[in-house]
Amino acid sequence: MAEIKFVNITKYFGTTKVIENLNLEVRDGEFLVLVGPSGCGKSTTLRLLAGLEELTAGNILIDEKVVNDIAPKDRDISMVFQNYALYPHMTVYENIAFGLKLRKYRKSEISKMVAETAEVLELQELLNRKPKQLSGGQSQRVALGRAIVRKPKVFLFDEPLSNLDAKLRTQMRTEIKKLHSRLKTTMIYVTHDQVEAMTMGSRIVVMKDGIIHQIGTPMEVYNNPSDLFVAGFIGSPKMNITEMALTDSGLLTDKDSGIELEIPTEVTDYLTSHDIQKVIIGIRPEDIYLESRKSCSNPIEGIIDLVEPLGNETLLYVNVHNITFTCKKMGFIDAKQGDMISIYFDLKRLKYFDVENQKALW
Numbered sequence: 072m073a074e075i076k077f078v079n080i081t082k083y084f085g086t087t088k089v090i091e092n093l094n095l096e097v098r099d100g101e102f103l104v105l106v107g108p109s110g111c112g113k114s115t116t117l118r119l120l121a122g123l124e125e126l127t128a129g130n131i132l133i134d135e136k137v138v139n140d141i142a143p144k145d146r147d148i149s150m151v152f153q154n155y156a157l158y159p160h161m162t163v164y165e166n167i168a169f170g171l172k173l174r175k176y177r178k179s180e181i182s183k184m185v186a187e188t189a190e191v192l193e194l195q196e197l198l199n200r201k202p203k204q205l206s207g208g209q210s211q212r213v214a215l216g217r218a219i220v221r222k223p224k225v226f227l228f229d230e231p232l233s234n235l236d237a238k239l240r241t242q243m244r245t246e247i248k249k250l251h252s253r254l255k256t257t258m259i260y261v262t263h264d265q266v267e268a269m270t271m272g273s274r275i276v277v278m279k280d281g282i283i284h285q286i287g288t289p290m291e292v293y294n295n296p297s298d299l300f301v302a303g304f305i306g307s308p309k310m311n312i313t314e315m316a317l318t319d320s321g322l323l324t325d326k327d328s329g330i331e332l333e334i335p336t337e338v339t340d341y342l343t344s345h346d347i348q349k350v351i352i353g354i355r356p357e358d359i360y361l362e363s364r365k366s367c368s369n370p371i372e373g374i375i376d377l378v379e380p381l382g383n384e385t386l387l388y389v390n391v392h393n394i395t396f397t398c399k400k401m402g403f404i405d406a407k408q409g410d411m412i413s414i415y416f417d418l419k420r421l422k423y424f425d426v427e428n429q430k431a432l433w
């Protein structure tokens with residue numbers, strides 16, 4: 072059982088504010104992912120929880136108990152880093168057992184605990200090897216083994232897969248998820264990679280500059296980003312965004328490109344009643360179609376700037392009077408650079424953001 076609460080936490084390094092008044096609750100047994108660009112304060116947040124950094128203000132609670140003044144070794148937390156240095160002169164067994172020895176576990180207990188861990192991570196055959204005789208993925212499993220062997224209350228992962236190649240990273244993602252479903256321990260996983268966040272988290276926390284922008288399930292965050300930052304950060308290729316103006320007749324238009332969108336009347340009503348004349352619209356690449364369907368805009372004429380066939384899908388970059396829209400289609404599209412094309416926005420999938428504060432309008 073481990074429920075974690077960050078309550079109004081703030082962290083300065085010298086005079087630099089790195090985390091500002093952050094509030095976050097991590098549920099017991101949850102796999103929570105903290106995601107955000109490099110330097111946004113993810114590692115600092117984990118290190119504060121582990122007790123490796125001191126809070127400037129606020130409280131951290133584990134199971135309702137304030138742990139601010141509890142020493143790192145007494146917090147019952149285990150952390151796996153990107154640079155998981157294994158001890159080169161020790162075998163896999165000794166590497167996994169090391170922390171237990173330090174904590175003065177009995178030899179028989181240690182051998183039982185290492186055996187259990189080796190089984191969970193399928194390391195049985197490798198226990199007598201030295202780190203240099205292991206592949207990248209095997210080393211990473213040993214690093215995981217070192218973290219889980221003590222059965223701590225909480226696991227923290229700080230970009231543990233960043234140094235691995237793409238294939239191994241995908242494989243290890245699955246292993247870590249499986250590990251979570253087996254152990255059901257509370258886990259916080261930090262990454263700057265939005266794909267990792269989307270595929271791994273039961274909930275994800277999107278951070279920027281030490282501030283939480285949104286907390287939600289991957290689909291909530293994807294479908295209803297709370298602001299332009301989240302809209303742009305989650306999803307690849309990025310959501311298309313452009314500023315448009317509301318006309319007297321209730322259309323959204325962009326004079327330069329000639330785009331006119333007949334937005335739903337409830338949106339027009341909202342904008343009018345809030346005296347909003349300009350909005351930033353957002354539309355995901357997969358919500359722009361090449362043929363008209365229900366709930367679509369009028370055709371928008373453009374010229375193809377670039378075609379990117381990815382095998383299972385094709386990306387089209389369509390230039391509409393100097394605004395480029397990225398469109399994503401399943402399968403192969405028979406089109407080439409310079410072709411004229413009509414695109415259609417799915418008006419039901421349009422997002423609207425405030426021009427000033429960049430927040431989603433509702």
Ligand SMILES: Nc1ncnc2c1ncn2[C@@H]1O[C@H](COP(=O)(O)OP(=O)(O)O)[C@@H](O)[C@H]1O
Binds near residue numbers: 089111
């Ligand atoms: N010990 C430190 N002293 C001074 N500044 C630090 C220290 N650790 C981190 N920072 C700064 O705090 C900010 C957040 O860092 P970090 O938490 O490592 O970000 P992330 O893990 O999201 O990349 C960065 O600007 C970083 O330079």
Ligand SMILES: [Mg+2]
Binds near residue numbers: 110113114115229
């Ligand atoms: Mg970091």
